[in-house]
Amino acid sequence: MTSQLNWYSQGQGPDLVLIHGWGMNVGVWQDVIPMLSQHYCVHWCDLPGYGDNGAISAASLTDIVERLLDRAPPTAVWLGWSLGGVIATQAALTAPSRVTKLITVASSPCFMSRTDWNGIQPRVLANFQTQLVTDFAITIERFLVLQGLGSRTAKEDIRQLKAAVLSRPQPQLAALTLGLELLENIDLRPSLAELSQPWLRLYGRLDALVPIKTEPVLSAQYPHSQSYVFADASHAPFISHLDEFIAVVSDFIS
Numbered sequence: 001m002t003s004q005l006n007w008y009s010q011g012q013g014p015d016l017v018l019i020h021g022w023g024m025n026v027g028v029w030q031d032v033i034p035m036l037s038q039h040y041c042v043h044w045c046d047l048p049g050y051g052d053n054g055a056i057s058a059a060s061l062t063d064i065v066e067r068l069l070d071r072a073p074p075t076a077v078w079l080g081w082s083l084g085g086v087i088a089t090q091a092a093l094t095a096p097s098r099v100t101k102l103i104t105v106a107s108s109p110c111f112m113s114r115t116d117w118n119g120i121q122p123r124v125l126a127n128f129q130t131q132l133v134t135d136f137a138i139t140i141e142r143f144l145v146l147q148g149l150g151s152r153t154a155k156e157d158i159r160q161l162k163a164a165v166l167s168r169p170q171p172q173l174a175a176l177t178l179g180l181e182l183l184e185n186i187d188l189r190p191s192l193a194e195l196s197q198p199w200l201r202l203y204g205r206l207d208a209l210v211p212i213k214t215e216p217v218l219s220a221q222y223p224h225s226q227s228y229v230f231a232d233a234s235h236a237p238f239i240s241h242l243d244e245f246i247a248v249v250s251d252f253i254s
Contacts, residue, residue, distance in 0.1 A: 003056065004067075004070060005045045005046075005048065005053050005056060005067055005068065005070070006045060006046070006052050006053055007043055007044070007045040007071050007072075008026070008043070008044055009041060009042065009043045009044075010033055010034075010037040010041075010042050011037025011038065011039070011040055011041045011042050012041055013039050013040045013041055014040050014041065014076075014077065014253060015040070015041050015043060015075065015077065016036060016040040016041065016042050016043065016079060016253065017043045017044070017068075017072055017073065017076045017077070017078045017079065017088075018032070018033075018042060018043070018044040018079050018080075018084075019044075019068070019079065019080035019081065019084035019085075019087050019088050020044075020046070020047065020081060020082075020084050021080075021081045021082030021083045021084045021085075022082060022083040022143070022176070022179040022180070022183065023139075023140050023143050023165070023176060023179070024050075024082075024161070024164060024165060025046050025050050025051035025165065025167070025168040025171070026044050026045065026046050026051060026052075026168070027163070027164030027165065027167040028161065028164045028236070028238075028239075029044055029238075030164065030167075031160075031238075031239070031242055032238050032242070032245070035242070035246045036246065036249070039250060040077075041073075043072065043073055043076065045068070045071075046168065047064060047087070047175065048064055048067055049172040049174060049175020049176075049178070050168070050171040050172075050175055051168035051169055051171070052168060052169065054169050054170075054171065054172055054175075057172070057174060057175070058175070058178065059178070060178075061086070061087065061090055061182055061186060062090075062094075064087055065087060065090050065091045065094050066094075068087070068091060069091060069094070069095055069098065072091075072098070073098075074098060075097070075098055075100050076098070076099070076100065077099075077100055077101040077253055078091055078092060078101075078102055078103070079105065079249065080103070080104055080105065080107060081105040081106060081107065081236075081238070082105070082106055082209070082210075082235065083107070083111075083182060084105075084107070085104035085105060085106070085107020085108070086107060086108075086109070086111075086182065086188060088102060088103070088104060089102060089104060089107075089109065089192075089195070090188065092195055092199075093191055093194055093195065096195075096196050096197065099197055100197060101197050101198045101199070101200070101252070102195065102197050102198070102199045102200070103199075103249060103252065104199070104200070104201050104202065105202045105237065105238065106202065106203065106204055106207055106209070106210050106235045106236065106237065107201075107210060108210045108214055109186075109187065109188035109191075109192055109218075110187040110189055111183045111184075111186070111209070111210070112184050112185070114187075117189075118211040118213040118214055119210075119211065119214075120183070122184075124146075125180060125183060125184050128142070128143065128180055129180050132173070132176055132177065132180065136170070136173065136176070139176075140165060141162075144158050144161050144162055144165070145158060146208050146209060147161060147209065147234065147235040147236055148161070148234055148235070149206075149208040149234055149235075150204075150207065150208055150234040151204070151232065151233060151234035151236075151240050152240075154234065156239075156240075157234065157236050157239050157240050160236075161236060161239065192218075192221070192222060193222075195222075195225075198225075198226075198252070199222070199225040199226070200225070200226045200227070200228065200249075200252045201215065201218060201225060201227040201228075202227070202228050202229075202230070202237060202245070202248065202249075203215050203227065203228070203230065203237075204229075204230050204233030204234045204235055204236070204237045204240075205229050205230065205231050205232070205233065206234045207234050207235045208234065208235065209235050210235065212229065215227055215229060226252065228248050230245070
């Protein structure tokens with residue numbers, strides 16, 4: 001069993017790492033990579049337990065980050081979507097000299113709703129955890145619907161996300177279970193003050209998983225960071241608003 005992640009690269013220019021989210025795989029970047037690789041050297045890989053890296057396991061957020069850093073470029077901009085945003089943020093905290101800029105997309109330092117924080121309701125994640133054991137396919141299907149909810153192009157967004165999921169080997173149950181545990185328990189808010197890199201936070205105004213109410217809170221607490229809200233997007237703005245997404249990301253990196 002291999003212990004190193006399979007990585008892929010395309011393009012020339014500044015290095016840019018893409019990290020996908022829970023239940024997904026690198027197929028979600030199929031429209032993003034050709035456009036970004038015109039200006040950057042784009043690097044991407046399936047997370048441990050997902051897609052082409054299904055044979056590789058990880059036991060914690062720290063473990064995932066260490067496996068990514070093991071073969072990631074020496075220095076790069078890191079862009080993470082959803083749970084991938086948490087992973088990219090942890091990489092920036094763990095190895096600040098290697099993550100030159102941080103971009104989080106439809107992500108949150110704390111996904112779970114708490115008394116002082118807007119997030120996913122506990123019962124939603126609890127339902128996913130229960131369903132995951134009995135029917136993986138239905139769990140992913142329901143998660144896809146949640147990701148598109150609210151977007152004017154919801155049906156097309158969900159179709160593209162589903163096609164991405166089906167384009168690679170199914171994720172391992174252990175990886176999905178760990179991901180749900182991270183979404184439920186991880187709270188990086190106390191560590192955000194340690195971020196030294198330029199940080200861009202991208203949001204979909206209609207996102208059902210990352211409430212837009214978190215955007216002004218983080219903007220007030222971390223005025224050194226930048227934020228951008230896609231007015232008509234839900235959880236996957238890089239699918240529903242591809243050209244706008246590429247423009248915003250490119251402007252920040254430049």
